[in-house]
Amino acid sequence: MLKKVFGSAVFGVEATTITVEVNVDSGIGYHLVGLPDNAIKESNYRIAAALQNNGYKIPGKKIIINMSPADLRKEGSAYDVTLAIGILAASKQIKADHLEDYLIMGELSLDGTLQPIKGALPIAIKAREEGFKNFIIPSQNAKEAAIVNDLKVFGVDNIKQVINHFNKGEPLPQTTINTREEFYKNLDFPEFDFADVKGQESIKRCMEIAAAGGHNIILIGPPGAGKTMLAKRLPSILPPMTLQEALETTKIHSVAGRVKAHMGLMAQRPFRSPHHTISNVALVGGGSYPQPGEISLSHNGVLFLDELPEFKREVLEVMRQPLEDREVTISRAKFTVTYPSSFMLVASMNPSPSGYFNDPDAPVTSSPAEMQRYLSKISGPLLDRIDIHIEVTPVPFEKLSDDRKGEASVAIRKRVTLARDVQTQRFKDADNIHYNAQMGTRQIREFCALDEPSKQLLKTAMERLNLSARAYDRILKVARTIADLEQSSSILGQHITEAIQYRSLDREGWLG
Structure with a gap:
């Protein structure tokens, strides 16, 4: 007897419905076809034991199982229940x-x-698209899948519940979520707050500009100056995620199996901080069966690279294309997957191997040649893709011992959100552009027009600092963001001046 049961496979961040055809006939043998990997081929042992321990069995007949489409590679152990129900029905x-x-x-x-399985959310989205009414899934994944409306999601703990549902009509526990209510309820602030940071007012200003325009930023300073502390607090001033952004972010984390058990929609922007020993595959994604890397797990959030020169050069170089295109494409012989990677890059570094500027009062000093060799580990093209370069100096004792709290993240976030609202209105007719850092050449020409004095100011800076064309674009983007924070419709001379200050690594003689 032939029966069809339906499962799903995930490629990239999209799912494809898999039809499992089970045919039970006279004879002997168990044949599984349709390009299954080893985890699926081993499923018959798990299924046999699970059914035996629940009062059922795999029949001693000839069983042929085809996973269609047969030319598509299937992987993982998530098809166990699909196959088991198909065998029992057939x-x-x-x-x-x-x-x-x-x-x-x-x-x-x-x-x-x-x-639990990986990719429950994209599978649920595909199931609804293809007209399925019900989705049976492990209970740990139920809240994640229940984000999708117009689909009944049943989270079960044991296969006996599924068997009794079909055999005896016993109802399965349905998981329902009010997605919007759940999302807005969890829009609280993270534990890190800018109010805890003593001093560093100029750096906070930089972080505010970076958050308002979605600009990449690098912090350069000696150990203990507060680089990591500042970076960890950046998500607290970013605008709250929209429902669409939360859905995109949750999909990626679902595919990677990083959504916590019994968790629904992710409401907080991700903050990823990989160790400097990370491989290029772990950073951008890939592998024999491609998985999203750290840059995709940072989508709509922050990727923090601490001690940037300690990362292997080839690892940093593979980030150049995703930083520009805001997506990463992984190609294999038979298929290609694309993962979104629209993230804010926050990097920190010491200015030299010793960790200190060329300062005679520093505990350990490095020569200018050593400092230059250390900095040369980071390529010029990568630095060009970082909009804001800023020096972080140690906080003096007077400010450290001051009991007064700094400006709270909630106040900074309001200004950032207002600036983002201006940008949302500005780019409402543009595809895939939501804030200033995403502007292309055409948008820069349209929205970053300068008056004559500002042009002369920028021309002088370009010539003296020997800036590249890409650095020119970065300065205009940052100046546009500074103007947006001041609710100014045009870019003024002071906006250009401030933006030029945030190109520290371009300044001749900055090493001292």
């Missing part, structure tokens, strides 16, 4: 009424318990 051990309305996924333990 062997008439359970009733198979309305099986075509269900999409079923889950990994089995030997006692029949369901284990």
Whole structure:
């Protein structure tokens, strides 16, 4: 007897429906076809034990299972429950009424318990698109899948519940979520707040500008100056995520299996801080069966690279294209996947191997040649893609011992959100452009027009600092953001002057 059950495979951040055809006939043998990987081929052992321990069995007949489309590679253990229900239905051990309305996924333990799977959210989105009414999934993934409306999501703990549902009509526990209510309820601030930072007013100003325009930023300073402390607080002043951004972010984390159990939509912007020993595959994504890397897990959030020159040069170089295109494409012989990677890059570094500027009062000093060699580990093209370069100096004792609190993140966030609202209105007719850092050449010409004195000012700076054409664009973008923070419709001379100050690594003799 032939029966069809439906599962799903995830490629990139999109899902593809898989039809599992199970045919039970006279004879002997168990044949699984349709390009399954080893984890799926081993499923018959898990299924046999799980069914045996729940009062059922794999029939001693010839079983042929085809996973269609047969030319698409399937991987992982998430098809265990799909295959098990198909075998039971084809062997008439359970009733198979309305099986075509269900999409079923889950990994089995030997006692029949369901284990969580990866990619529950994109699978649920695809299931709704293709007209499935019900989605049976492990209970740990139920809240994540229930984000999708117009789809009944049933989170189950044991395969016995699924069998009794089809055989005896026992209702399965349905998970329902009011997505909007759940999302806005969790829009609280993270634990880090700019009010905790003593001094560093100029750096806070830089961070505010970076957050308002989505600009990449690099902090240069000696150990203990507060670079990491400032970077960790950046998400607290970024505008709250929109529902669409939260959905995109949750999809990526779902595919990577990083959504916490029993968690629905992600409401906080991600903050990722990989160690400097990371490989280029772990950073940008990839592998034999591509998975999203750190830059995609930072989508709509912040990627913090501490001690930038300590990262391997080839690792940093692979970031150049994603920083420009805001997506990363991974190509293999038979398929290509694209992951979104629209993130804010925040990098920090010491100015020299010793960690200190060329200062005779410093505990350890490095020669200008050593400092230059250290800095040359970072390529010019990568630095060109970082809009703001700023020096962080140690905080004096008087400010450290001051009991007064600094400006809170909530106040800075209001100004940042107002500036972002201006940009949203400005780019409402542009595709895939939401804030100033994403502007292309055409938008820069249109929205960053300068008067004659400002042009002369920028021309002088370009000639003296020997800036590249890309650096010219960066200065205009940052100046546009500074103007937006002041609610100014045009870019003025003081906006250009301030933007030029934030190109420290371009300044001749900045090493002292």
